[in-house]
Amino acid sequence: MDSKKSPDKKKSVEGVSRRTFAKRALQAGLGAGAVATGLSSAFTGNSTQFYDEYDYVIVGSGAGGGPLAANLARAGFRVLVLEAGANDPSDDTHNIPAWHPFASEDRKLSWDFFVKHYADFDQQKLDSKYVPGKGVLYPRAATIGGCTTHHALITVYPHNNDFDRIAQSTGDSSWESWNMRRYFQRLERCQYVSRPIFSNPSRHGFDGWLPTNRGNPALLLEDPAILKIVKAALAKYGLEGAIDQIITGNMNLDINHWDVASGLEGPFIAPMAADSKSRRSGVREHLLDTQAIYPNLLHIRTNALATRVLFEGNTAVGVEFLEGASLYKADPYYDESGTAGILRQVRATREVILSGGAFNSPQLLKLSGVGPAHELRDHGIDPVVDLPGVGENLQDRYEVGIVSEMTEDLALLKDCTWGADGDPCLNRYRYGWFNKGPYSGNGPVPSLVKRSKPDLEDPDLFIFGVPTDFHGYFPGYSEALRNYKDRFSWIVLKGHTNNTAGRVTLHSADPRDTPDINFHYFGEGNDALGEDLQAVVEGVKISRDIMSGPLVSKGVSRELLPGAEIQSDQQIGDFVKNQAWGHHASCSNKMGPASDPMAVVDSKFRVHGTNNLRVVDASVFPRIPGFFIVVPVYMISEKASDDIIATATGQAV
Numbered sequence: 001m002d003s004k005k006s007p008d009k010k011k012s013v014e015g016v017s018r019r020t021f022a023k024r025a026l027q028a029g030l031g032a033g034a035v036a037t038g039l040s041s042a043f044t045g046n047s048t049q050f051y052d053e054y055d056y057v058i059v060g061s062g063a064g065g066g067p068l069a070a071n072l073a074r075a076g077f078r079v080l081v082l083e084a085g086a087n088d089p090s091d092d093t094h095n096i097p098a099w100h101p102f103a104s105e106d107r108k109l110s111w112d113f114f115v116k117h118y119a120d121f122d123q124q125k126l127d128s129k130y131v132p133g134k135g136v137l138y139p140r141a142a143t144i145g146g147c148t149t150h151h152a153l154i155t156v157y158p159h160n161n162d163f164d165r166i167a168q169s170t171g172d173s174s175w176e177s178w179n180m181r182r183y184f185q186r187l188e189r190c191q192y193v194s195r196p197i198f199s200n201p202s203r204h205g206f207d208g209w210l211p212t213n214r215g216n217p218a219l220l221l222e223d224p225a226i227l228k229i230v231k232a233a234l235a236k237y238g239l240e241g242a243i244d245q246i247i248t249g250n251m252n253l254d255i256n257h258w259d260v261a262s263g264l265e266g267p268f269i270a271p272m273a274a275d276s277k278s279r280r281s282g283v284r285e286h287l288l289d290t291q292a293i294y295p296n297l298l299h300i301r302t303n304a305l306a307t308r309v310l311f312e313g314n315t316a317v318g319v320e321f322l323e324g325a326s327l328y329k330a331d332p333y334y335d336e337s338g339t340a341g342i343l344r345q346v347r348a349t350r351e352v353i354l355s356g357g358a359f360n361s362p363q364l365l366k367l368s369g370v371g372p373a374h375e376l377r378d379h380g381i382d383p384v385v386d387l388p389g390v391g392e393n394l395q396d397r398y399e400v401g402i403v404s405e406m407t408e409d410l411a412l413l414k415d416c417t418w419g420a421d422g423d424p425c426l427n428r429y430r431y432g433w434f435n436k437g438p439y440s441g442n443g444p445v446p447s448l449v450k451r452s453k454p455d456l457e458d459p460d461l462f463i464f465g466v467p468t469d470f471h472g473y474f475p476g477y478s479e480a481l482r483n484y485k486d487r488f489s490w491i492v493l494k495g496h497t498n499n500t501a502g503r504v505t506l507h508s509a510d511p512r513d514t515p516d517i518n519f520h521y522f523g524e525g526n527d528a529l530g531e532d533l534q535a536v537v538e539g540v541k542i543s544r545d546i547m548s549g550p551l552v553s554k555g556v557s558r559e560l561l562p563g564a565e566i567q568s569d570q571q572i573g574d575f576v577k578n579q580a581w582g583h584h585a586s587c588s589n590k591m592g593p594a595s596d597p598m599a600v601v602d603s604k605f606r607v608h609g610t611n612n613l614r615v616v617d618a619s620v621f622p623r624i625p626g627f628f629i630v631v632p633v634y635m636i637s638e639k640a641s642d643d644i645i646a647t648a649t650g651q652a653v
Contacts, residue, residue, distance in 0.1 A: 050299055050346075054080040056644070057319050057348040058355055059306045059364065062146020063633040064617030064640075065355025066283035067187065067209070070290040071641035073298035077648065080346060081287070081298070082321055084305040084328055085109060085142025088149055088284070093419060095280040096429060097215075097272055098439040101478035102418075103150035109143040110150070111330035112475075113359060116518040117580070126578040129474040136581065137473045138517070140357070142331065144300060145284030147357070151630060153272035153280060153442050155212050157184060157256045158626025159263060159458045159496075169622060170593055172603035174639070181258065183638040184631065188212055191276055193254065203258035209286040210634065212256070212271040213278070215441025217247045223412035225555045226467060229488065230445055232551045233465070234267055236542070246446065253446060263458045267446045270464070273630075278429070278440040303327075307511035309352055309368035309613060310345065311384050316613035318347040322511065330514050348612070350648060353605075353640075355617045358585035362391035362504045362619060363515045365589065365600075370607060379509040385609035389598035393590045394502025395624040396519055396582030398494040398536050400575070401471035402543040403561040407554075409485040410467050412438050418482045443467070449627075450542065452494075452535035461539045462493040462627040471561055472581040487560070490546070492539030495627040497532050499525035504588050517585075522577050536576045537569055584629040586618035604643045604652070605636075616640040 055077040058065045069081045086108065088094075094103040104110065114135035118124045129136050141147045160177035167175035181203050188205035192214045195206045220227045220243070227243070234240045245251035246269075254260070255268035275281040291298045305327045310318040324341030326333040354361045365371055369384030371391060376383045416425035416438060428437035445465035452461050469480070469487035502519040519525075522533050540562065547556055558564065562575040592599030594608055601607055605614040618633050625632040646652040 053347040054078045055350045058353045060355035064637050066287045067637040073294045081300045082304040083302045087302050088143040097442045100152045104139040105478040107332040111140040111142045113138040117521040129472050148283040155271045155273045156628045158632045160261045162625035170603035183635040211275045213274050232546045315611040316352040351612045354615045358588045358619045362588045365390050389600045391504035393587045395587040398580045402490040405557045406486045407557045413485045452538040460496045490543035494536045498527040501525035537572045587621045589619040590622045591620045605640050
């Protein structure tokens with residue numbers, strides 16, 4: 001049968017005996033009835049018939065797996081996407097850019113991981129966000145589109161060095177930054193820069209699946225207090241008089257211009273992934289649009305929790321999964337006494353691709369027998385390939401909030417009721433024409449890009465302001481945002497972090513269990529010189545300087561965080577160590593040559609020591625790229641599409 005055509009008959013499950021299948025079901029805690037049902041030869045969903053066999057089976061529908069699945073289907077291959085969450089049942093209010101915090105705590109689509117920042121419990125409990133007995137909340141999403149359905153929409157291109165270093169370490173010139181830029185151009189549909197007629201020095205893309213827009217800077221005119229804060233921030237670059245140019249759009253401040261990727265500093269306006277009507281738009285829409293066009297090629301199976309990759313020898317031949325809702329323990333609706341799910345299998349005639357992210361992809365590899373052999377044996381898992389790097393090298397960025405209480409409510413938000421009956425801001429968003437108001441953006445304040453010290457290769461600080469109280473993630477944090485209209489926060493984000501000591505390890509062999517996640521912040525990590533901490537301290541001082549200057553200080557009642565009593569660098573450093581957080585987990589299946597004993601995948605995303613198995617998500621980066629992870633992941637998804645199609649068509653090098 002031509003593998004690029006949709007099958008005209010159902011095929012039986014092959015390669016795993018009924019006895020082995022039953023044994024796996026019992027190991028997963030399932031009953032005999034679940035096993036019998038699980039051996040059905042075809043799967044039928046609400047509106048789609050599912051087959052036993054596809055060209056490609058992709059685990060995860062987020063930033064890595066979603067664009068990849070769409071590209072493979074559009075190239076004519078049969079693709080199944082396994083998504084552990086449901087098809088997002090939320091109403092359209094979660095597509096409102098300013099409402100992303102509420103989306104991240106929507107119980108219908110969230111997975112709530114609780115992580116450790118430190119192994120030292122005495123240090124860990126100093127974090128005000130720490131939940132006793134659990135850890136620190138790390139919001140993830142389980143639905144079509146993954147975390148792109150709740151992220152803050154910030155769409156920022158990484159630095160050229162992020163890709164050039166991969167090219168150097170792997171010897172693969174296709175990773176060089178000049179070449180990688182074309183993947184950004186391919187996926188972007190830029191709607192805030194005019195399409196060029198001849199040359200394209202900005203190297204923006206204008207025909208891709210991801211619309212990019214910018215918030216309306218004219219909103220600054222509606223809030224004198226925020227306007228003063230912006231002027232004070234611009235003064236850091238000698239641009240305090242440029243505010244009129246910014247508001248009118250005559251000063252571009254385009255952070256995604258090709259020139260900026262070489263390491264420029266300055267104030268910039270970060271674009272957001274929203275369409276021309278100021279609605280969230282991204283992977284979810286791209287996947288569903290593709291499925292509508294190619295219904296016989298792209299199938300998306302929701303409520304399907306992958307439990308392991310199926311191997312014949314070292315060759316991946318399919319995926320085993322549990323069918324059922326809320327089966328993973330990170331799901332807020334997980335019920336220990338509820339259904340255990342139905343164990344099923346699906347075959348991949350070409351490849352299996354894992355795109356579960358920095359937590360779940362290493363977990364699934366280990367559950368499948370790929371990882372550190374000693375850890376696998378400790379949990380009763382027979383090793384298929386001993387790869388000690390699986391789950392190691394976990395990285396994140398450090399962030400802290402500098403929160404000020406203003407002398408009065410911010411004018412921009414004073415009338416907003418965040419969805420209560422008659423909300424004037426919501427009415428303005430829905431029915432406004434030229435200016436949809438504060439809900440239409442993810443913050444009207446330009447971001448500051450700086451080096452924490454002058455000798456750094458690339459800027460490492462991204463400092464941005466938000467008109468609310470935000471100091472990290474904790475249960476109920478989004479509801480707390482509704483309560484404060486007199487708060488302004490600067491968020492200091494430390495990019496290009498040095499610490500690579502985080503780990504993802506198995507808690508148990510139960511695929512429904514969450515792994516143990518410890519980032520080993522600061523002193524517990526391997527940043528021997530403490531440069532990460534020093535950089536964040538510098539960012540705090542920059543933010544404070546803006547708020548304490550003559551232009552802004554009269555409008556500030558008091559500093560809530562770190563607080564007036566925190567003054568010395570040592571005190572600021574302790575504040576940072578206690579209160580920092582991150583939300584760009586990556587690098588836990590790092591890319592590198594086979595000669596690197598800690599490398600998990602090669603430069604074509606292929607898992608070392610296996611055949612027909614790749615990982616395409618944030619976990620594959622050797623070092624965390626740029627400031628925000630989502631654009632680099634989109635780019636590698638596009639690149640992986642080319643690599644996989646080249647293999648399928650016999651053009652791979």
